[in-house]
Amino acid sequence: MGNRIRCACPRCTIRSLMGPAIVITVGVLFLLDQMRGGYFSFGNTFPVILIVIGLVSLASALAPMDGHIDNSYPPVPPPGMPGPTQNPPQSPLPGQGQGQ
Numbered sequence: 001m002g003n004r005i006r007c008a009c010p011r012c013t014i015r016s017l018m019g020p021a022i023v024i025t026v027g028v029l030f031l032l033d034q035m036r037g038g039y040f041s042f043g044n045t046f047p048v049i050l051i052v053i054g055l056v057s058l059a060s061a062l063a064p065m066d067g068h069i070d071n072s073y074p075p076v077p078p079p080g081m082p083g084p085t086q087n088p089p090q091s092p093l094p095g096q097g098q099g100q
Contacts, residue, residue: 007070010063018056025052 006012025048032040 007068009065009068011060011065011068014056014060014063018053018060021052021056022049025049 029040029042029045029048032045033042
């Protein structure tokens, strides 16, 4: 993982904030629960986590991809597609399909 190139485009930067945003939100919700008693219990305030996830996802989707670095591998052709490294199709029966 040390030789992996990290993308610094705005979309990837915002997407990388998802985990810290959720951890901070859960911490604030538990803090409010401890300070205010049962009114701010986690059972009443868990939709705030869903709102934070939605806001970060929306911000990531709207951010530009200027300078994006794609780390995916090249696409692998599906089986059965002719390619330079595949052998010609073989007949299932021995002796069949050979030129005479």
